[in-house]
Structure formats: structure tokens, C-alpha cells
Amino acid sequence: MRSGADRVLVVGGGHNGLVASILAARTGARVTLLEAADHLGGASVGSRVFAGHPVRLSRYSYLVSLMPQQLIDELGIDLTLLSRDVSSYTPYRRDGVPGGLLVERKPGPATSASFRALTGSDREFQAWQQFYAECAQMARVLAPALSGPMRTRSQVREAVVAAAGPQLWTDIFETPLGVGITRRFDDDLVRGVVATDGLIGTHTSLFDESLLANRCFLYHLIGRGTGEWLVPMGGMGAVAEALTARAVEVGVQIVTGARVVSAGEDTDGVRAATADGRDFAADVLLAAVAPMTVQQWLGRPAARPVGAQLKINMLLDRLPRLASGVDPAVAFAGTTHLEEGFDQLEAAYRDSAAGRISSPLPGEVYCHSLTDPSILNGHSGATLTLFGLHTPDALFREDPETARAQAAEAALAALQLHLAEPLTDCLARDANGRLCLDVASPLDVEASVGMPGGNIFHGDLSWPWLDDEVDPTPAQRFGTQVPGCTKILLAGAGTVRGGGVSGLGGAAAVDTLRAGRPTG
Structure with a gap:
């Protein structure tokens, strides 16, 4: 490692921290x-969320899109990724x-017929094909730009x-995403389906000039060059298990129960102190945590990011029937959009910005167990995962319990609107007789x-490029810079290209070390 970093301290044992390690x-390096x-x-992490059931759920993250196969191969982990026949x-x-x-x-023909039944013509499906063909071309040229040294904005353009x-x-x-969508598509529902990819985990209007x-x-x-979620x-x-096993195999010293509360650097290297009084020293520190957390370690003020998604995990004895009559195994195999018309999405944003939870709450749901029954561990039913949109953390701060219950009711109401039977008739019950619903607010x-x-x-997503006028340091070139630091690097989702379950943040931090001693 040309940086001379013989001792590397990684803080944060999520997937990015494991990748960096x-x-x-x-x-x-040691x-x-x-x-x-x-x-x-x-x-x-996967866990048994519901008492008395062997089903293993991922409470917060769910699919893989951004982790390149090249990185999986470099890590040397055995990971099987499966396609879904239904997109949405x-x-x-x-x-x-x-x-x-x-x-x-x-x-194919089934999709074409579905668009025609909705809109009465082929125009929207043709616009859909054109738009996503262009997006596919964009994906092919931009996916490689998520790894290695960053390109400039001009090069990306x-x-x-x-x-x-x-x-x-x-x-x-x-231009704001809503402008392009409304120019390309006429139908409000089609517009909304397109728009939702701009809102998961993000609290903003589709017309906001920030382009968030x-x-x-x-x-x-x-x-992965295709945009497919696997x-x-x-x-x-x-x-997580594959990465943990590999970290142990390559000799990473793992210390759990070590919450870092401060960190700093000097001419001799870096140090980190934990809440229980332990001190750790190394040549460099790779911070696989949110940028705000790093700033707190350094004793600097930092703005708190806005989280905006509600997560509901469900275990069912059987999938519910839908009012449309479609096979539930088709409807829930991909992403099922609920009350996500374009105007509904904007109205829900306005409600949330005014301090209200929309009801019914726009959201989307999918069934992991249809594609991968292994997580059921013998349970004969199914899982459902629901993400509610436009539920910023501020809505929950005054009365967390009440707000969580209201948001869950509003999100489940959006699902119930389209069912031919009560959802509660399909939900399993845990060992204590409670419905198997696991609700998590931001x-x-x-x-x-x-x-x-x-x-x-870990914060607002960044464009995956360098400004044209920048003469970058190694840390800037890989999007890992902590302002004012030379030996502490970002290594998590808060790196410039690190958003999502990708491992790209952890990889970028190590790429920075390979490129030379980072400078602030």
C-alpha cells in the first residue's frame, strides 16, 4: 500500500466497513x-423478527442494485443474486x-396490453420504452464511473x-425530475410510477430546484450497468454474513461493543476513543459511518440529515387477494406501487412539509420470499415489505409512538384499498398472539x-463526478474526503458515490489509500 498505512482502523461494521476491512x-495492512x-x-443484518417463527428478515435493507460484480469477485465472497420476473x-x-x-x-405483450388497458392507447407504452431505453444506455456508461477515480462533470456529460x-x-x-416526467408522459399514474425512484429515502418535491x-x-x-434490482x-x-466470514478469513481484528465517541489525527497517525474508555491508534482511519458522525467525533457542528421512509415488515400465512383479480404471486413479485400517482406523491410531500402524515400514504411493497423462499426457513406463508414515502423524521420527534402508529395505519390503508379481503385475515401471528407487523420510523x-x-x-446523495475546475487530492478523486483531515477518510454511504447497498464507499476508501497518502 503506497500510502505507508501499515495499520488501518475501520470504524463501522456495516457492509461498507466490512468491505473496507x-x-x-x-x-x-493490519x-x-x-x-x-x-x-x-x-x-x-438478517434476524428473526417475529417470535415463534424461523423466518429471517432484513429489517431495513432489502435488495442489491449498485454492488458491482467486479467488487464481489475482488472481495472473494460467495453471493447469489436472483432476478425478479416482474419489475412492478x-x-x-x-x-x-x-x-x-x-x-x-x-x-413484452403483457406489459403493452396493461398500458393500453390503463390509457386506451399505445402512446404511454411507447414513451415508456423510449425513456427507459435511454436510461439503459445511460446506465451502461455511468455504472463504471461509480468505481475507481471519479470523472469530471464534463466527461460524464x-x-x-x-x-x-x-x-x-x-x-x-x-432540470427538476418532475419537469422531464410530465413532458414525456401524459398519464398521472404512469408519471407516478416513474417518479418513485426519485423519492425512496429522500424527502423532496419532484420540482425542487436542488435536483435531489x-x-x-x-x-x-x-x-450494475442495467439498473436491475436483484x-x-x-x-x-x-x-453481511458472507462479508463477515471473509473479514475473519483475511485476518481482520474485529472489536464489537466499541462505540467511538471521538477521533483525531496528528503527525503520528490517528486515534479513536470509545464510550467505555478504550483508545485505538493507527496510521489511517476509514470511517464507515455517516459524515455527520465523523464531524461529531472531531468536535465540529454538523447538520442532521433528513430520513424520510417508513418501513413495515410483515409475515403472512398467505398472500392477500387483490381487487383487480391479478394473481398475488405476480402483483407482489416485483415492486407493488400503492397510491403513487404523480399528483398523490406531490400532495404527500406538501402534507409532510406542513407536519402532517398523508392518509392513505403513498408507498411500495414487495415479497422477497416469492423470489427467494429460503428466508422462510420452512414457514408456509410469505413475507411482505412496505416502504412508506414522505415520512420525514421530524414528524416523529414530538410523539414517536403515536406518529409511528399513525404512519403505519396510513401506509397499510394504501395497501388495503386494493385488496379483495382484509389484510389482517392473511397476517400471521407471533408466539404471543400479536399480528406479525414490524414497523420502523426513521x-x-x-x-x-x-x-x-x-x-x-447517510445524507443527501451527490452527483457521481468531480467539478471541472477542481485539481483533486486523492481523497477528493475518490470521493472520500473529510474536510480538514489528511488521515481520516469517509468509507460509508456518505462518500460521494456510496449511496445504497453497494460497498462502493468502503472500496473507494481503500482505493484512496492505494493512490497515495490522502491530503485534505
């Missing part, structure tokens, strides 16, 4: 990994008649325009896995 150890919890895996299903009612918009993973055309560049990178929704949309569409066999816990995510504000991206 493995890659650093493989360079020959690696110590500190984790505040009594176990590794962070938000990717969106139930609706028009003139009181239930229906559903089906989008296959590879759209040149590649995207050459592959997908100038209009897509404008729609994704220069655009950045979220981008990362949802470019993973199901890890064994659940997300299988990812505050619960913060308390459980240490993500400030419950923000699953």
Missing part, C-alpha cells in the same frame, strides 16, 4: 474493525373499476449525451443502526 487487509453494536452487518405492478381504480399496470422485467442523447441529460441532470430527486433517481437506475439469496443477511432506524435522522443514504 477486507480490501485493506488484502493489501497487507486492520482493526470497531463496531458499536454487539454484531456486524449494520442495516444489512400498480393497482388502481378508475371509474370505480379496479385494474393494474403490469411492467415485466423485460416488457459527454459520455451520457453520446450514449443516450442530450434530452436525457437535460431531464436527469439539469434527480440524484436519487439516478442511483436507482444505473446499478434479490440476494438468503436475504440481505446473507450479504427515528427507529437511527436508534437501531446509528444512521443520523434515519437517513438510509
Whole structure:
């Protein structure tokens, strides 16, 4: 390792911290990994959530899109990723008649017919095909730019325009996402289905000039060069377990129950102190935690990120029947969009910005166990995972218990609107006779896995490039810089290209070390 970093301290034992630890150890460094919890895996851990049932759920994270196969191979882990035949299903009612918009993973006649039934023509499906063909071209050229040294904005623009055309560049990178969507599509429901990829985990209007929704949309569409979201066999816990086993195998010293409360650096290296009075020293520190947490270690003020998603895990004895009559095994195999028309999404944002929880709450749900029955461990039913949108952490701070219950009721109401039977008739019960519903607000995510504000991206997502005028340091070139530091690097989702379950943040930190001693 040309940086001379013989001793590497990694703080944070989620998937990014494990990735950083493995890659650093493989360079020959002596690696110590500190984790505040009594176990590794962070938000990717699998657990038996419901008493009396052997089902293993990932409480917070669910699918894999952004982790490149090249990184999986470099880590040397055995990870099986499965495709879903259905991309999405969106139930609706028009003139009181239930229906559903089906989008296959590879759209064919069934998808075409579904669009025609919704809109009465082929125009929306043609617009859909055109838009996502352009997005696919963008994904092919941008996915490689998520690893290695960052390209400049001009280089990214040149590649995207050459592959997908100038209009897509404008729609994704220069004007609010809502502008491009409403220009390309006429139907409110179709517009909403497109828009949701710009909102998961993000609290913003589709017309906000900050383009936060655009950045979220981008990362949802470019993973692995295809944008396809894959199901890890064994659940997300299988990812954490594979990484943990590999870290042990390559000699990483793992210390759990070590919550870092301060850190600093000097000419001799770095040091970190834990809440129970222990001190750790190394040549460099790779921080696989939120940037706000690093600033707190350093005694600096930092703004708290906004988390904005409600998560509900369910265990069912059987999947519920839908009012549209579609096979539940089709409707829930991909992403099932609930009350996510374009206007509904904007109205829910306005409600949340005004301090209210929309009801019914827009959200989406899917069934992991349809693609990967192994997580059931013999249970004969099914799992459902629901994400409610526009539920910022501020809504839960005054009265967390009441707000959580209200948000869960509003989210489940969006599902019940499209069912042909009561959801409660299908839910399993745990060993204590309670319905198998596990509800987590952003505050619960913060308390459980240490993500400030419950923000699953550790902060606002960044564009995956360098500004053209920057003469970058190694840390800037890989998106890992902590301002004012030379030996402490970001290594988590808060790196410039680290959002999502990707491992890219941990890999970027080690790439920085390989490139040379980072400078602030």
C-alpha cells in the first residue's frame, strides 16, 4: 500500500466497513474493525423478527442494485443474486373499476396490453420504452464511473449525451425530475410510477430546484450497468454474513461493543476513543459511518440529515387477494406501487412539509420470499415489505409512538384499498398472539443502526463526478474526503458515490489509500 498505512482502523461494521476491512487487509495492512453494536452487518443484518417463527428478515435493507460484480469477485465472497420476473405492478381504480399496470422485467405483450388497458392507447407504452431505453444506455456508461477515480462533470456529460442523447441529460441532470416526467408522459399514474425512484429515502418535491430527486433517481437506475434490482439469496443477511466470514478469513481484528465517541489525527497517525474508555491508534482511519458522525467525533457542528421512509415488515400465512383479480404471486413479485400517482406523491410531500402524515400514504411493497423462499426457513406463508414515502423524521420527534402508529395505519390503508379481503385475515401471528407487523420510523432506524435522522443514504446523495475546475487530492478523486483531515477518510454511504447497498464507499476508501497518502 503506497500510502505507508501499515495499520488501518475501520470504524463501522456495516457492509461498507466490512468491505473496507477486507480490501485493506488484502493489501497487507493490519486492520482493526470497531463496531458499536454487539454484531456486524449494520442495516444489512438478517434476524428473526417475529417470535415463534424461523423466518429471517432484513429489517431495513432489502435488495442489491449498485454492488458491482467486479467488487464481489475482488472481495472473494460467495453471493447469489436472483432476478425478479416482474419489475412492478400498480393497482388502481378508475371509474370505480379496479385494474393494474403490469411492467415485466423485460416488457413484452403483457406489459403493452396493461398500458393500453390503463390509457386506451399505445402512446404511454411507447414513451415508456423510449425513456427507459435511454436510461439503459445511460446506465451502461455511468455504472463504471461509480468505481475507481471519479470523472469530471464534463466527461460524464459527454459520455451520457453520446450514449443516450442530450434530452436525457437535460431531464436527469439539469432540470427538476418532475419537469422531464410530465413532458414525456401524459398519464398521472404512469408519471407516478416513474417518479418513485426519485423519492425512496429522500424527502423532496419532484420540482425542487436542488435536483435531489434527480440524484436519487439516478442511483436507482444505473446499478450494475442495467439498473436491475436483484434479490440476494438468503436475504440481505446473507450479504453481511458472507462479508463477515471473509473479514475473519483475511485476518481482520474485529472489536464489537466499541462505540467511538471521538477521533483525531496528528503527525503520528490517528486515534479513536470509545464510550467505555478504550483508545485505538493507527496510521489511517476509514470511517464507515455517516459524515455527520465523523464531524461529531472531531468536535465540529454538523447538520442532521433528513430520513424520510417508513418501513413495515410483515409475515403472512398467505398472500392477500387483490381487487383487480391479478394473481398475488405476480402483483407482489416485483415492486407493488400503492397510491403513487404523480399528483398523490406531490400532495404527500406538501402534507409532510406542513407536519402532517398523508392518509392513505403513498408507498411500495414487495415479497422477497416469492423470489427467494429460503428466508422462510420452512414457514408456509410469505413475507411482505412496505416502504412508506414522505415520512420525514421530524414528524416523529414530538410523539414517536403515536406518529409511528399513525404512519403505519396510513401506509397499510394504501395497501388495503386494493385488496379483495382484509389484510389482517392473511397476517400471521407471533408466539404471543400479536399480528406479525414490524414497523420502523426513521427515528427507529437511527436508534437501531446509528444512521443520523434515519437517513438510509447517510445524507443527501451527490452527483457521481468531480467539478471541472477542481485539481483533486486523492481523497477528493475518490470521493472520500473529510474536510480538514489528511488521515481520516469517509468509507460509508456518505462518500460521494456510496449511496445504497453497494460497498462502493468502503472500496473507494481503500482505493484512496492505494493512490497515495490522502491530503485534505
